[in-house]
Amino acid sequence: MVELVFSETYDLAHTFDCGQIFRFHSSDNGKTYYGPLSDRIIKLTQIDEHTLEISSDQPEGLMPKIHEFLRVKDDYLSIQNSVKVDPLMEKIVQQTNGLHLVKQDPFECAISYLLSQCSNIPRITQNLSHLSEMFGKRIIFDKQIFYLFPKREDLLPLGEDDFREMGFGYRAKYIASFIHDYLQFLRKPKKKGEEFNNQLQQIYGIGQKVADCIQLFGYGDLTLFPVDTWIQKFMIKYYFSGKKTSNAKIRSLGRQMFGQWAGYAQEFIFHYARHYDNI
DNA sequence: ATCCAGGCATGCA
DNA sequence: TGCATGCCTGGA
Numbered sequence: 370m371v372e373l374v375f376s377e378t379y380d381l382a383h384t385f386d387c388g389q390i391f392r393f394h395s396s397d398n399g400k401t402y403y404g405p406l407s408d409r410i411i412k413l414t415q416i417d418e419h420t421l422e423i424s425s426d427q428p429e430g431l432m433p434k435i436h437e438f439l440r441v442k443d444d445y446l447s448i449q450n451s452v453k454v455d456p457l458m459e460k461i462v463q464q465t466n467g468l469h470l471v472k473q474d475p476f477e478c479a480i481s482y483l484l485s486q487c488s489n490i491p492r493i494t495q496n497l498s499h500l501s502e503m504f505g506k507r508i509i510f511d512k513q514i515f516y517l518f519p520k521r522e523d524l525l526p527l528g529e530d531d532f533r534e535m536g537f538g539y540r541a542k543y544i545a546s547f548i549h550d551y552l553q554f555l556r557k558p559k560k561k562g563e564e565f566n567n568q569l570q571q572i573y574g575i576g577q578k579v580a581d582c583i584q585l586f587g588y589g590d591l592t593l594f595p596v597d598t599w600i601q602k603f604m605i606k607y608y609f610s611g612k613k614t615s616n617a618k619i620r621s622l623g624r625q626m627f628g629q630w631a632g633y634a635q636e637f638i639f640h641y642a643r644h645y646d647n648i
Numbered sequence: 649a650t651c652c653a654g655g656c657a658t659g660c661a
Numbered sequence: 662t663g664c665a666t667g668c669c670t671g672g673a
Contacts, residue, residue, distance in 0.1 A: 388654075482654090485654055485655085486653095486654075486655035486656065487652085487653055487654085487655055487656085487668085487669085487670095488653065488654075488655095488670090488671095489653055489654070489671090489672085490654075491671095491672095492653090492670080492671070492672090493654085533669080536669085536670070536671090537669080537670095538668075538669025538670050538671095539656090539667090539668040539669045539670090540655095540656095540668095540669080541669080543656085573656090573657085574655090574656065574657085575655095575656085576655060576656050576657085577655090577656095578654080578655060578656090579655070579656085582654090595654090597654040597655085598653085598654060598655095599654065600654090615662090615663080617662095639654085643654095
């Protein structure tokens with residue numbers, strides 16, 4: 370059991386219910402969250418505005434993983450200040466205060482966002498839980514049953530038909546292909562920036578939006594500004610005078626407006642647009 | 649009963 | 662470069 374104290378506000382519920390990550394759940398209305406972190410289950414409890422209590426079924430070597438996962442080294446207060454580029458963004462930063470990004474596992478993140486297209490959060494969560502329950506390692510923690518996310522090797526024998534039976538729909542072919550090609554993808558020299566983004570988009574089923582999400586949430590490139598329908602509606606309403614605009618132009622403006630912290634800005638806006646703005 | 653989701657691939661101008 | 666269409670499936 371360890372306490373982690375932040376100088377800024379850390380809001381567990383905002384962070385884990387904002388839709389960036391799908392397999393963390395609260396059983397007590399947002400005070401405590403359980404979920405998988407690579408090889409273990411972690412429990413996060415909100416003690417006060419600045420403090421989390423953290424435990425795990427496997428406490429050895431936990432804190433370095435937690436620091437990376439919760440992005441503790443990000444200077445949250447200056448990020449907030451930096452994305453307050455106008456009165457609207459000031460309001461949004463205030464409304465979403467305490468919402469942090471997390472650094473996800475790339476493999477799980479890629480599968481999550483491949484599944485996300487033309488779907489919704491409950492269904493994506495259901496698909497991922499189903500996959501984990503069938504092929505992930507089972508862990509008992511706090512007298513509850515949890516499942517880690519399956520490793521690539523565990524999923525390798527499966528084909529498109531298996532994933533269709535799990536309810537993945539037309540995304541089944543993307544998942545099957547991704548799992549099969551994953552090693553080859555990783556073997557390529559790791560690139561950065563737009564080059565890496567283009568490399569992600571070479572993968573069957575990954576276009577601009579999903580590539581941006583994987584690069585942002587799975588690889589921690591905070592300069593990305595993924596444009597989904599919520600961001601699209603918001604940006605057109607407030608920054609393009611209501612005029613129909615291509616996602617490429619919206620993405621480009623978002624990255625220009627928010628620079629190295631565009632990923633944070635995107636998540637603040639996404640949360641605000643879904644919960645507070647009538648668009 | 650249609651209709652459409654937190655897109656993508658494909659085909660076409 | 663931009664636009665149209667089909668894709669699985671479950672919930673409104």
